[in-house]
Amino acid sequence: xxxxxxxxxxxxxxxxxxxxxxxxxxxxxxxxxxxxxxxxxxxxxxxxxxxxxxxxxxxxxxxxxxxxxxxxxxxxxxxxxxxxxxxxxxxxxxxxxxxxxxxxxxxxxxxxxxxxxxxxxxxxxxxxxxxxxxxxxxxxxxxxxxxxxxxxxxxxxxxxxxxxxxxxxxxxxxxxxxxxxxxxxxxxxxxxxxxxxxxxxxxxxxxxxxxxxxxxxxxxxxxxxxxxxxxxxxxxxxxxxxxxxxxxxxxxxxxxxxxxxxxxxxxxxxxxxxxxxxxxxxxxxxxxxxxxxxxxxxxxxxxxxxxxxxxxxxxxxxxxxxxxxx
Amino acid sequence: xxxxxxxxxxxxxxxxxxxxxxxxxxxxxxxxxxxxxxxxxxxxxxxxxxxxxxxxxxxxxxxxxxxxxxxxxxxxxxxxxxxxxxxxxxxxxxxxxxxxxxxxxxxxxxxxxxxxxxxxxxxxxxxxxxxxxxxxxxxxxxxxxxxxxxxxxxxxxxxxxxxxxxxxxxxxxxxxxxxxxxxxxxxxxxxxxxxxxxxxxxxxxxxxxxxxxxxxxxxxxxxxxxxxxxxxxxxxxxxxxxxxxxxxxxxxxxxxxxxxxxxxxxxxxxxxxxxxxxxxxxxxxxxxxxxxxxxxxxxxxxxxxxxxxxxxxxxxxxxxxxxxxxxxxxxxxxxxxxxxxxxxxxxxxxxxxxxxxxxxxxxxxxxxxxxxxxxxxxxxxxxxxxxxxxxxxxxxxxxxxxxxxxxxxxxxxxxxxxxxxxxxxxxxxxxxxxxxxxxxxxxxxxxxxxxxxxxxxxxxxxxxxxxxxxxxxxxxxxxxxxxxxxxx
Numbered sequence: 001x002x003x004x005x006x007x008x009x010x011x012x013x014x015x016x017x018x019x020x021x022x023x024x025x026x027x028x029x030x031x032x033x034x035x036x037x038x039x040x041x042x043x044x045x046x047x048x049x050x051x052x053x054x055x056x057x058x059x060x061x062x063x064x065x066x067x068x069x070x071x072x073x074x075x076x077x078x079x080x081x082x083x084x085x086x087x088x089x090x091x092x093x094x095x096x097x098x099x100x101x102x103x104x105x106x107x108x109x110x111x112x113x114x115x116x117x118x119x120x121x122x123x124x125x126x127x128x129x130x131x132x133x134x135x136x137x138x139x140x141x142x143x144x145x146x147x148x149x150x151x152x153x154x155x156x157x158x159x160x161x162x163x164x165x166x167x168x169x170x171x172x173x174x175x176x177x178x179x180x181x182x183x184x185x186x187x188x189x190x191x192x193x194x195x196x197x198x199x200x201x202x203x204x205x206x207x208x209x210x211x212x213x214x215x216x217x218x219x220x221x222x223x224x225x226x227x228x229x230x231x232x233x234x235x236x237x238x239x240x241x242x243x244x245x246x247x248x249x250x251x252x253x254x255x256x257x258x259x260x261x262x263x264x265x266x267x268x269x270x271x272x273x274x275x276x277x278x279x280x281x282x283x284x285x286x287x288x289x290x291x292x293x294x295x296x297x298x299x300x301x302x303x304x305x306x307x308x309x310x311x312x313x314x315x316x317x318x319x320x321x322x323x324x325x326x
Numbered sequence: 327x328x329x330x331x332x333x334x335x336x337x338x339x340x341x342x343x344x345x346x347x348x349x350x351x352x353x354x355x356x357x358x359x360x361x362x363x364x365x366x367x368x369x370x371x372x373x374x375x376x377x378x379x380x381x382x383x384x385x386x387x388x389x390x391x392x393x394x395x396x397x398x399x400x401x402x403x404x405x406x407x408x409x410x411x412x413x414x415x416x417x418x419x420x421x422x423x424x425x426x427x428x429x430x431x432x433x434x435x436x437x438x439x440x441x442x443x444x445x446x447x448x449x450x451x452x453x454x455x456x457x458x459x460x461x462x463x464x465x466x467x468x469x470x471x472x473x474x475x476x477x478x479x480x481x482x483x484x485x486x487x488x489x490x491x492x493x494x495x496x497x498x499x500x501x502x503x504x505x506x507x508x509x510x511x512x513x514x515x516x517x518x519x520x521x522x523x524x525x526x527x528x529x530x531x532x533x534x535x536x537x538x539x540x541x542x543x544x545x546x547x548x549x550x551x552x553x554x555x556x557x558x559x560x561x562x563x564x565x566x567x568x569x570x571x572x573x574x575x576x577x578x579x580x581x582x583x584x585x586x587x588x589x590x591x592x593x594x595x596x597x598x599x600x601x602x603x604x605x606x607x608x609x610x611x612x613x614x615x616x617x618x619x620x621x622x623x624x625x626x627x628x629x630x631x632x633x634x635x636x637x638x639x640x641x642x643x644x645x646x647x648x649x650x651x652x653x654x655x656x657x658x659x660x661x662x663x664x665x666x667x668x669x670x671x672x673x674x675x676x677x678x679x680x681x682x683x684x685x686x687x688x689x690x691x692x693x694x695x696x697x698x699x700x701x702x703x704x705x706x707x708x709x710x711x712x713x714x715x716x717x718x719x720x721x722x723x724x725x726x727x728x729x730x731x732x733x734x735x736x737x738x739x740x741x742x743x744x745x746x747x748x749x750x751x752x753x754x755x756x757x758x759x760x761x762x763x764x765x766x767x768x769x770x771x772x773x774x775x776x777x778x779x780x781x782x783x784x785x786x787x788x789x790x791x792x793x794x795x796x797x798x799x800x801x802x803x804x805x806x807x808x809x810x811x812x813x814x
Contacts, residue, residue, distance in 0.1 A: 002591050003602045095393070096567050099579035099586040103392075110393045155604065248605070301604045318633050319565040320399050321618050 001100075006159050006300040008097035012109070013163030015090035019083045020140035021171035025050050026073045026083075027133035028198035032190075033066050043182055044069045050171075050178035050198075052081050074125050074132070083136055087117040102150040105143065112139040155246060162242040162299075166292045169235035172199055172222055173285050180277035192218045199230045216271045223266055236263040239295075246299045258294055262287045343762055348750040349495045350764055351416065362419050362812075369527045370414075370762075378413060378757050381523045385411050388522070394515050394577075396800060397570045410805035411516055412756050413524060416767060416787045417531075420814045426489070426497055426771065427781045429681030432671060434485050434773045437504060437658045439674040441481040444657060445472050455673050456666055457690060457741065460710065464663070466505070466656020468619060470626055474643060476652045477550040478777055483650035484543070484614075485773040486510075486785075489681070491752035499681050500749075500768065501664060504655040506616050509786040509806075510772050511574035514539060514581070516808040532813040534783040539772070540581035542780045543614075547584070549776030550648040551611040558611040560584040561601065563592070565617045565633050575616050584614070594637030597644040612648045619653050662710030665744050685747055689740035698736060698745045702729050705745040707736070722748060751796055754807070756789055766790045768798050769809065784809035 029047045044064055048054045056079050057064075057072055074083045091113040094106055115121060116135055125132040144164075151157050175198055192213045196202040205213075205221050205228075225231040240259040247255045265284065270276040343353060352363040359367050373381075386408060389395070395406035418426070443450050444461060451458040461467060486507025488500040517536050521528060544560070551558035564575035566588050579586035591601050592610065600607035615622065621631040623638040641647045657663065663670075665686040668679040687694035687705070698705065702721050709717040719732045736743045753764035771785030787807040788798035798804040 001604045002585060002587065003604055004588065004591050006604045092567070095572075095576075097586075098393070098576035103580075107392060111391060114390065246604070299604065301602070301606070314630065314632055315566065316568050318621060318631060319568040320397075320570065321565060321621065 001155050001159075003301050005097045005100045006155070007296070008093045009100070009156055009159040010163040010296065010300065012090050012093045012097075012101075013160040014167040015086040015093070016109075016140050016143050017164050017167040018081065018171070019086035019090070020137050021168070022051055022073055022081070022083050022086070023133040023136035024200060025175065025198050026070050027130060028194055030066060030070055030129060030133075031197075032194045043178075046178040046182055047073075049181070050174045052174065053079055056080065070129060071125075075122055084117050084121065087113050087136075087139075091117070100156065102146075104146045104150045108139070108143050108146050112136075112143070158242045158245050159300075162239060162246065162295070165235040165238040165242065166288070166295075168230055169232050169239070169288055170285065170292075172230050172232055172235070173281055173288065175199060176219065176222060177278055177281040177285070180273045180275070180281065182273070189213045195222075201228060201230060204228055215273055219273065219277070220271050223269060223271075232266055233263065236266075239291075243295055243299060251298060255295065255298065258291055262291050343755060343764065346753070346764065348764075348766065349491055349493055349752040351491070351495070351752055351754045351767070353755075353764075362417055365530050366415070366417060366527070369524075369530055372526070373524075375760050379760065382411070382413050382757065385413065385519050385523050388519060389515070392515075394511075394573055397568060397572060399570065409512060409800050410791060411519060412758075412765075412789055412791070412805050412807045413520060414755050414757055414762070415520065415527065415808040415810045416754050416769075418784065418809065418811045420812055422497065423783065423811045425680060429497075429499075429679070430485075430487055430771055430773050430781055431779050432675065432677060432680050433487060433499065433502070433667065434482060434775055434779060436667065436671040436674050437485070437502065438480055438482055438775065440670050441652070441655060441658055442476075442479045443674075445474060445481075445654060450670070450673060453673075455669060456663075459741070460662050460666075461657065464657045464660045466619070466654065466660060468654030468657075470639065471642075471653045474653075475645075477552070477648055480550065480775050481652040481655050482658065483546055483550065483652075483775050485775070486770045487773065489769045489771065489785075490684070490749060492684075493750070495752065497681060497769075498684050499667070500684060501661075502659040502667070503770075504659040505618065505651065507770070507772070508571040508574050508616075509770055509788075510539060510782065511577040512806050513772070513782065513784065513786050513809070515577075516806060520808045531810060534811040534813060536782060536784060539782050540578075542774050542782070543578065544582045544584070546774045546776035546780065547582075547612050547614055547650060550650060552645055552648055553611050559601075559608060560612040560614065561587045561592075561610050563587055563589070563613050563615040563617060563635075565621070569616075571616065578614075589617075589631075589633045589635050592635045592638075594635060594641050597637070597641050598646045599635065599638065599641045610647060612650065614650045619656065622653065660710075661708060662744070684749055687745045689736055689743035689745075694745075695736070695740050698743070699733055702733060702745075704747060706748055707732055707743055707745045709742055710744055720748065751790075751798075754787075754789065756791065756807075758791060758793070763793065765793070766796050766798065767807070783811040 025047060044066070047069060048057050051073055053073060058078060072079055072082070076082045079085065091109045094101060094109045098106055116132070116139060121132065124135070147157065147160060175195070179195055189212065192215060193202055196205050196218060199222055201222060205218065209217055221228065221231065223232045226233055226237065228234055236259060240256060240263070243255045243259055244252055269280045352359060354360055389408040389411065395408050398407050440450065450456045451461065482504040484507060486503040486509065488503065489497050490500045492498050513536055547560050548558055562575055562579045562584055564572060564586060566572065569575070576586055585601070587601055593600055593602065599610040599613070601610055617633050620628045621633045623634050623636060624631040625636050626639045642649055642653070664683065665688055668683055671677055671679045687698045689695050689698060698707070705721045707719040707721070719728060721729065724732070751766040751768055754767045755762045756765035758765060767787050767789045769785050769787050772782045774780045787809045789805050789807055790796055790798045790803065791805045792803045795803060
């Protein structure tokens with residue numbers, strides 16, 4: 001497979017996953033605010049942090065309204081990580097490797113971009129935010145299902161899965177970190193329910209835990225459960241498998257060691273919210289990003305001489321050499 | 327407005343169908359439906375305007391959904407647009423097609439022999455059939471490939487030849503496209519779309535299928551591989567997703583199963599071309615390139631090219647990789663050379679041209695010059711060494727002063743001018759403004775040449791959707807139609 005194609009697959013998958021996570025975070029907090037109307041404020045700073053949007057959020061150090069934050073997360077013009085931006089980049093990456101994915105996958109990404117990324121999506125988001133966020137999550141699930149049903153189970157699928165699990169691990173750890181910065185409040189059962197919901201984990205957690213919901217159990221579940229598809233441990237187990245399948249035989253041991261070096265410390269993490277957990281997760285995320293970069297370079301292979309940003313205009317001009325019939 | 331539910335037969339619309347001056351492909355000058363179209367007329371009688379409108383809207387939606395779009399340059403609002411599709415198919419009889427096919431094969435053969443000659447012994451120049459100056463001044467002549475031998479002597483593997491129909495309905499060649507002709511993806515997509523929207527129309531006709539094109543293209547590319555003993559590695563080199571024809575590039579890669587690459591995916595080592603893959607470098611045998619000569623190799627052509635592959639020409643010279651089309655084919659679709667193509671056919675094949683050119687008067691010849699100067703007001707005058715319409719004088723629209731200046735220029739350097747009568751393209755029924763109206767059309771058939779020549783039945787019919795317009799270009803209100811070659 002062309003290295004550029006592998007790179008494209010990896011990023012399609014990350015952007016689709018990112019859009020899904022953003023939609024879930026925004027929706028969960030929007031609902032939490034309704035629950036608490038008038039009683040207590042929801043921590044929007046935490047939402048921005050979990051969404052990787054603290055820095056790009058414009059001004060308003062005070063207290064932005066729920067509407068402002070949700071609007072910024074979904075369509076914010078200056079937000080490179082808005083849902084709309086992710087959907088657009090997923091589709092753009094797919095267009096670049098259009099010949100390497102199935103028609104069904106392409107049409108799904110194209111549909112989502114047309115229906116949720118532009119004017120129509122903006123209107124839906126204003127009219128009915130929960131419905132909009134549900135549609136974004138459903139789009140991600142449909143894309144995964146379409147992929148599973150139509151794409152050969154080879155390297156292409158593994159690159160997609162690799163991107164998905166790395167992105168998912170990143171999202172879950174951000175959500176946990178944002179929680180850990182909100183103080184302890186261990187008695188607050190609603191809060192743990194919301195935390196689980198923001199990872200689509202409430203039902204699966206409940207199925208295995210019948211006792212009262214408490215912080216340690218919920219955090220352990222999101223970090224260490226080997227089977228829940230969004231837990232950190234599960235994501236890293238899967239990352240290890242994908243990396244092993246994709247690496248050249250001579251690289252497999254080294255690559256496995258990289259993954260293990262990020263996975264192993266999870267067992268030593270403090271299982272309670274608070275500054276300690278934040279102190280653990282912050283550098284851990286750095287390790288995760290480092291792992292992602294190393295895997296991308298080693299497995300996707302061959303340094304691509306992609307154009308520098310300064311060359312972008314030249315690229316565009318030259319790519320647009322007149323087609324002979326237009 | 328008709329009442330809801332009331333069916334308006336298209337025939338009522340056809341009663342008003344009034345072709346103007348040009349040759350109309352469905353209706354004769356006396357307003358009779360030609361025998362070729364009787365069957366289609368019967369089909370159309372069963373649909374009313376709302377049904378047609380509905381069909382067309384769903385076709386548009388399906389093109390958008392499937393991402394069948396072209397990129398519009400210099401347009402800040404939206405960069406991708408669909409190519410408007412008119413549902414009324416254009417018919418070509420088996421007899422007409424047999425002649426067109428014969429003419430196309432003949433023409434492409436002659437152009438290939440010409441290129442082999444021009445980049446080789448140049449007999450045609452030494453024998454004085456073609457003025458040497460005309461070739462040497464051609465903008466797309468590539469001296470860098472002089473003496474280079476190409477597989478099977480074929481330079482133009484994929485050719486798009488634009489045809490129009492004259493006043494009597496005869497097919498004529500308007501121009502040859504021997505560089506990177508596009509549009510074939512729309513031929514295949516239009517057929518697929520129309521079959522879904524109006525399947526009943528196909529039942530009353532025996533339409534020759536077009537879907538062999540992908541297999542034929544692949545076969546053509548395989549035939550030119552330098553490694554005939556092994557399974558060749560074939561790629562399609564695109565300028566990138568910002569190119570207006572990018573959809574077509576990805577489409578062709580997908581239907582043939584060959585890899586779509588950009589310049590940055592390829593590199594040259596030891597005069598061989600490799601692509602960068604996740605399992606290391608992989609040697610490439612055939613490149614179907616959809617980028618212009620200028621951008622192919624920054625070491626030889628444009629030095630600022632960021633789309634090309636440095637060292638590519640060396641690999642081509644060594645014969646380790648084949649390019650389709652070959653470098654330097656632009657000299658064969660040069661406007662200046664066009665007038666000489668019938669003579670090239672005569673020279674290389676000792677045959678008369680099956681498909682005529684549009685009548686062209688050459689300033690280089692005494693008779694042509696005389697006619698040109700006496701009839702300037704009726705003619706379109708084109709300088710032979712310019713392109714893009716630069717220096718063009720349209721007689722019927724020019725002032726006396728402009729005509730006089732033009733005549734002076736021609737007298738000064740007669741060889742630099744050609745003239746043609748103003749041409750009205752034929753018209754074809756088209757669904758426009760909620761009724762069926764005559765609109766001007768042209769035709770671009772596609773010819774593939776490897777060890778043998780294969781012609782796609784039909785081709786891309788482009789239609790000027792604006793009333794009276796002769797401009798079929800997609801960027802200026804043009805659309806396209808499905809083209810049906812009928813079997814007897």
